[in-house]
Amino acid sequence: MTPDLMRDGAARRAAYEARMAAKRAAEGPPRGGFGRPLERLEPVFTQGVALYVEDLTVSFDGFKALNALSLTVDLGELRCIIGPNGAGKTTMMDCITGKTQPDAGRLSFGSNVDLLRLAEPQIAQIGIGRKFQKPTVYEQLTVFENLELSLKADRRPRANLFARLSAEQLDRLGELLALIHLKEHAQRTAGLLSHGQKQWLEIGMLLAQDPKLLLLDEPVAGMTDEETERTGELFLSLEGRHSLVVVEHDMAFVEQLTQGRRKVTCLHEGRVLAEGRLADLQADERVVEVYLGR
Numbered sequence: 001m002t003p004d005l006m007r008d009g010a011a012r013r014a015a016y017e018a019r020m021a022a023k024r025a026a027e028g029p030p031r032g033g034f035g036r037p038l039e040r041l042e043p044v045f046t047q048g049v050a051l052y053v054e055d056l057t058v059s060f061d062g063f064k065a066l067n068a069l070s071l072t073v074d075l076g077e078l079r080c081i082i083g084p085n086g087a088g089k090t091t092m093m094d095c096i097t098g099k100t101q102p103d104a105g106r107l108s109f110g111s112n113v114d115l116l117r118l119a120e121p122q123i124a125q126i127g128i129g130r131k132f133q134k135p136t137v138y139e140q141l142t143v144f145e146n147l148e149l150s151l152k153a154d155r156r157p158r159a160n161l162f163a164r165l166s167a168e169q170l171d172r173l174g175e176l177l178a179l180i181h182l183k184e185h186a187q188r189t190a191g192l193l194s195h196g197q198k199q200w201l202e203i204g205m206l207l208a209q210d211p212k213l214l215l216l217d218e219p220v221a222g223m224t225d226e227e228t229e230r231t232g233e234l235f236l237s238l239e240g241r242h243s244l245v246v247v248e249h250d251m252a253f254v255e256q257l258t259q260g261r262r263k264v265t266c267l268h269e270g271r272v273l274a275e276g277r278l279a280d281l282q283a284d285e286r287v288v289e290v291y292l293g294r
């Protein structure tokens with residue numbers, strides 16, 4: 001990179017940081033979901049709501065990837081998000097996890113934690129886990145070792161990577177292995193697992209951190225039909241204990257997850273186009289036109 005380009009980049013970054021600092025100063029003390037004041041970092045879920053997304057707007061060079069997006073996800077809810085390519089689904093997850101800073105709007109975890117004030121690691125720390133499309137496991141380690149590392153790096157402040165697993169952690173590891181269908185493969189090197197099994201292992205590693213909210217972006221892409229169905233069963237079994245937000249284009253999978261009754265949200269052009277049961281969305285002309293009819 002030439003020195004003038006580097007200077008330009010540094011100037012742009014400084015201008016961005018100054019703009020964000022001014023914005024924070026203008027906003028005054030942080031506010032939570034629906035304007036409630038924020039006090040502690042520990043989320044409080046008094047209204048049965050895990051996540052508030054309010055008027056979230058993200059622009060990339062003037063193009064609005066999110067355009068005043070608003071939605072809420074309940075505690076323990078399993079919510080599917082659908083919508084055409086470019087609707088803003090991944091961008092929404094990027095905002096929730098602190099990877100992308102929105103231009104406007106609010107994001108609150110529980111009624112009190114302002115996610116826009118936290119950095120990515122803090123967001124993971126307070127209980128929001130994210131699964132990317134490509135599995136990211138330690139390929140050289142065994143399935144057991146991968147889970148062991150995640151358990152030891154749990155969210156408690158005094159977690160110790162070098163300590164032996166406690167009896168309680170060993171029990172939890174066994175539970176996780178059963179849950180992700182990898183009990184028989186515990187001593188296998190992760191690099192030798194199938195694509196679907198690696199995805200399950202990564203989900204297990206996320207669950208080891210006991211997140212309150214789990215974001216899953218196209219989790220069954222590239223899986224066989226059988227793996228997809230098993231993944232659906234796994235997600236259904238997590239409902240209640242975790243809130244799950246699942247972005248997916250595979251409608252058979254969405255059908256399996258919603259079983260005719262759970263709420264589905266369809267995004268389009270950076271906002272909610274329709275929300276309701278899958279059957280209602282399938283009968284909604286606007287949803288058919290921009291997405292399901294294609």
Ligand SMILES: Nc1ncnc2c1ncn2[C@@H]1O[C@H](COP(=O)(O)OP(=O)(O)OP(=O)(O)O)[C@@H](O)[C@H]1O
Pocket residue numbers: 060065083084085086087088089090091092
């Ligand atoms: N870093 C970025 N810079 C510029 N434009 C971006 C960036 N990230 C996303 N976009 C644009 O924002 C829009 C929303 O993208 P996003 O990835 O959120 O869509 P999506 O709903 O996840 O789509 P898909 O179903 O294809 O995954 C797209 O038009 C995309 O090109």
Ligand SMILES: [Mg+2]
Pocket residue numbers: 089090091217
């Ligand atoms: Mg996406």
